[in-house]
Structures are given as structure tokens and as C-alpha cells.
Amino acid sequence: VGTSGAGKTTLLNILGGLDSPSAGDVVLCGQNLSQAKEKQITKLRNQQLGFVYQFHHLLAEFTAQENAAMPLIIAGMSNREAMSKAADLLERVGLKERLGHKPAELSGGERQRVAIARALVNSPRVVMMDEPTGNLDAETAESIQALMLTLRQEIGTSFAVVTHDMALAQKMDRTLVLERGGLVER
Template sequence: MSSLLEVKNLYKSYGEAAAKVEVLKGIDLCVESGDTIALVGPSGAGKSTLLHIMGTIDRPTSGEVLFDGEPVFALADQPLASFRNRSIGFVFQFHHLLPEFTALENVMMPLLIGGEKRSKVEGRARELLHDVGLAHRVTHRPGELSGGEQQRVAIARALVRQPRLLLADEPTGNLDMKTSHEVHELLYSIQRSTGITLVIVTHNEQLAAGMNRTIRVVDGRIVE
């Protein structure tokens, strides 16, 4: 495997002077292409902040994030957004589906926003919904889907641009045990079939145990 993403001496703080809060305190991390990593640790340790910076949703206070050896935060906002949309997929604890659109339309949305025509992207979206077990639910809106089904739609949407890196922040945090297990198995299956690099923030020990590497974050630092 080759290095896909490197985090170097990463710091992140909010506020100033007496109100300053240091969230990340010198993180170093290398993510290989095709790797699967679970970020674990107590609430408030900085896991989600680290994930958001790795995904370029947030910028660090100092330090570097390299993607294919290139410093991504050297990019201006618009080129950075284009890079993120092209290379990184996101799955969040709260699905962030658009309630007025069907499952199919939600999956197509990143491509439609990018200017592609529905006629060209609908087949890709249908295929992904089939892959996540929702071929029979393509015309249903989020309010007509269970929590697990909504998360499957969110996973399909995250994959529609064929990103190289998939980041998931507590993807089973709102699901019951049975549904959580099904989503775990789906993520494992997607990773095995596509070879995508997968980094997940989780409190779920079962999900973490299925990953190649588990990295523990405590008080803004990697401790193991």
C-alpha cells in the first residue's frame, strides 16, 4: 500500500486568550491507500475534529494535511471544495438527506449539483442503491424510510462520485444493535469490493474490531 493521506503535527484550537480551547495537540497520522481505520476514544477527545480536518471540512490552526503528497490546505477555498467533492465521501451520524427528494434523487444530488445531467447519472445512482440493498426503495422519501435505510442512502450518496477516501463520523450512533450490525457489514463489504480507504470515528467496539487499525485519541493526542 502507498500513502494516501498524511497528517503532520496537526493543531486545532478555538477562541483566543483565556477563552482558547485546544482540541488537537500535535497529531501525526499516516493513512495508506486501501487502509481501514477506526478512530476511538472518549467524547470530546477530538476525534470528529480530526476527521473533519482530514476531510478538509475544517482547517487546522497549524500543521499539514497531505493528499498524495500534496498540501491540500495550500489550496484556496474553491479549488479545495472541488478537490473535496471529487476525492472524499462523507457519512455522518445524522444522515442529512433532503426530505423533499426521493432516495434516488438524494443519491444523485452531488452529481446534479456538479452540473451533470440526470439522464447520465441516474443509472449510477440506481446501481448504488441496489448495492446497499435498497433497489425496492428508490422512489421513497427519507420520511418513508427507517433509520437504517436512511443511512444506507447516505452511504450510497457518499460513494456516487467514486471517491478515494470515505470518512464516517459515528455512522451507527443513532441505530439499534441489529441495524448497526447490518450497516457495519455493508461498510466492510463496500470496502472489500472497491478497495476504498475507510476512516471511521466510532464508540462501537464491534465496528472498530473489524477495521485493520484502531487509533485511540485522548485529550487531542493519539495515545495508541
């Protein structure tokens, strides 16, 4: 958590190897990103990390199932296996009946569920979430938050979540405040 402009998105981008720090190192799964080549960072990001943003960033031309399968296809898995894993994940997030729908045919909450399924499909070590419920109405946000907490327990993946929602922040194991360029434990 932290005020707008405090640097939360910048920090997540640096942690996820999408941006590089002007000072200091990021060590991810034992690998120092400042010493890694772009290709290695891309591979690490694809295999060990998942990302969820405020806006779903699903590909409009592809179905929910294809969107959720994308990280696996990019990682080189066969289409059939990737689509089958994507279907499993979509079922877990409550979208069993929506596999063949494109993003435009889904509600805001359903799109965010697809985005969460996509982020988790490759069983990442960490999922970075930047305001994952920031664009949803209160009721939908609450159901997505409940889903996040369930999945975190079931799948055993760590979530690093940026949020304005203090209720969500309080449900996490740790809450850190980003202020004046530093992190303080709350």
C-alpha cells in the same frame, strides 16, 4: 476511537477540509490543503471524498435516488447518468425497491444506507464516517456494519471511521485512539 470530547469529529473535519488546523498541514491526494484555495478544496471534497454522519442529512424534498445522485450532479454529470449511477449504488446497498421514496418514508437503517450510497456514488478515495451507526438499534447497526465491510472490499475505497462501537473498531485494518491531543495505535 476516543472519549467524548477528545476531538474525533474535529479531526475528521480537518482531514476532510471542512475545518482548518491551527498548526500543521493536511495533504490530501497530493494536495496541501493549507495552500489550496477554497474552490480547490471544495472540488477535492466533491470528487475524492465521501462523508457519512450519525444523522443521515438527506434532503427531505428529494427521493433516495435523487439524494444519492446529488454529488454527481454537483460535479457536473448529466441528470440521466447521475440517476442511473445512483440507482446502481442503491441496489448494492439493498434499496432497489426504495429508489422513489423520500427520507421520511424510509426507516433509520434505510436512510443510513442511502447516505452510504451517496457517499460512495462518486467513487471517492476516502469516505469519512462519524459515528455512522451511532443512531441505530443494535441489529440495524450490525447490518450497516456488515454492508460497510462488504463495500470496502468490493469498491476498494478507504474508510476513516469514528465510532464508539469497539466491535466495529476491531473489524477495521487499524485502530487509532485519540487521547490528550494525540493519536496512538491500539
